[in-house]
Amino acid sequence: MTTDAPNTTQDSATWPAHDPATWRSIPASSTPVDRDRVAALLAAEWETFVERTPASAVHNVRASKSLPLGVTSSFQHWDPYPISIASARGAWLTDVDGRQLLDLSMGFGAMLVGHLNPVIVEKVTEALQTTGTLFVTPSPTATEVAERFQERFGLDRLRFTNSGTESTMYAVRTARAFTHRHGIVKIEGGYHGGYDALSVSVKPDIAEAGPEGFPSAVVPFEVEAGLVHVVPYNDIDRLEHILDAHADEIAAVVMEPVLENVGIVLPDAGYLAAVRAACDHHGVLLIFDEVKTGLTAGYAGASHRLGVTPDLVTLAKSIGGGLPLAAFGGREDVMQAVTDGRMPHFGTYNGNPLVMAAAAAVDEVCTEEALATAESINEGALRALDDVIARYELPAHTVGFGVKGAVTWSTTPVRNYRDYKRTDFGTAELSWLWGLNRGILTPPGLDEQWLVSLAHTPADMAALVTDFADLAEAIRA
Ligand SMILES: Cc1ncc(COP(=O)(O)O)c(C=O)c1O
Structure with a gap:
């Protein structure tokens, strides 16, 4: 079984090729998103977030009395408050509101083996x-x-x-x-x-x-x-x-x-x-x-x-x-x-x-075989997301390495920090919050990437793809 993801770039000839052991797929064409629509969707999603997470809000008030920001590492915080998790197993988290969340953050990638392996x-x-x-x-x-x-x-x-x-x-x-x-x-x-x-x-x-x-x-x-x-x-x-x-x-x-x-x-x-x-x-x-x-x-x-x-x-x-x-x-x-x-x-x-x-x-x-299986699930998700991006002509592209992947809201490759700063943070935030409100936790901060752990199944990643397609539908509606 190969562990090398194919180099599927469709980069224009003007962009340097990326390392062949990594994944980047840029759509042939795209249409800009309507910024007002993205802003309106984002405002509505923040209201939904507050409606669905009352126990996390209460917990943050309590935690902030002992821990600055109510968290044990400032990376865990976001405004108005982060979701507090009560327990985890496999690829799933249970938050203090009792919601089940598909965990694609996986401890910033530390939980490669899955929770409670x-x-x-x-x-x-x-x-x-x-x-x-x-x-x-x-x-x-x-x-x-x-x-x-x-x-x-x-x-x-x-x-x-x-x-x-x-x-x-x-x-x-x-x-x-x-x-x-x-x-x-x-x-x-x-x-x-x-x-x-x-x-x-x-x-x-x-x-x-x-x-x-x-x-x-x-x-x-x-x-x-x-x-x-x-x-x-x-x-x-x-x-x-x-x-x-x-x-x-x-x-x-x-x-x-x-x-x-x-x-x-x-x-x-x-x-x-x-x-x-x-x-x-x-x-x-x-x-x-x-x-x-x-x-x-x-x-x-x-x-x-x-x-x-x-x-x-x-x-x-x-x-x-x-x-x-x-x-x-x-x-x-x-x-x-x-x-x-x-x-x-x-x-x-x-x-x-x-x-x-x-x-x-x-x-x-973490055998060669186990990691290759997780990587092929990741690759399947990247390809399916590429299809969604192409179908809705989204100004975005996929990147991946090993069992990790991300959708980057840019129509050109991100090759350094300055390119990254030029990506569309508003739509990235909407994409993250959209998932979170529908039970899919990708990493907070918009700067991270999902991780397909040894516990994730193709069906789990299909849920991410479906959710992303729903978001695309909403953005283009
Ligand atoms: C690339 C890199 N190096 C070092 C660190 C620091 O690791 P730790 O949080 O375990 O101190 C991190 C944490 O995210 C990291 O991403």
């Missing part, structure tokens, strides 16, 4: 009942998972952490210790968690971000960023220019191989290989942040899928089966900085037996 539940229960939860000593439970991940992801050495933020922070520190340089290069619009150096130009205000081809580093006031250069994604010339001028002070280029916090932004064919070559030419390390891609990109992650090997990789979300697990690792000589203490790495909960039990179970259930 029986194998994860069994192994974690076994750990809880017979192994223990925390030793803070070496343990075969952690070594076994390290060996499995080493093999699966092709890493010489790795260390476990508890979050993507920790992993990206430690990867940057490792690169600094190895190269004796402090600077980093990151992609404009790229999100890598809360570490200061990586909080630069995450979603900068365009008014402050400088010219499109020469973005300036936008540093939030509360952040002590250090030396950070920012480049547009898919712009190898700009990266080479920065490396030519500053390589002697740059430790690493840090990037997601496929941007997954601004919808799904695909690498142009050859771009990642050119980044690799530029880094090699200048003795700069390449760090792929695979916190979001990881197993959702395929059995061995995005690096393997896209055929470009970084020096260090960060993993989180999908590898933990819903428990807090992350990792960083890569080349033996680079990770030697951890071994010899040039980059000290600590953490009380790192590799604890509870999370290791979940990770071993994830490794067991």
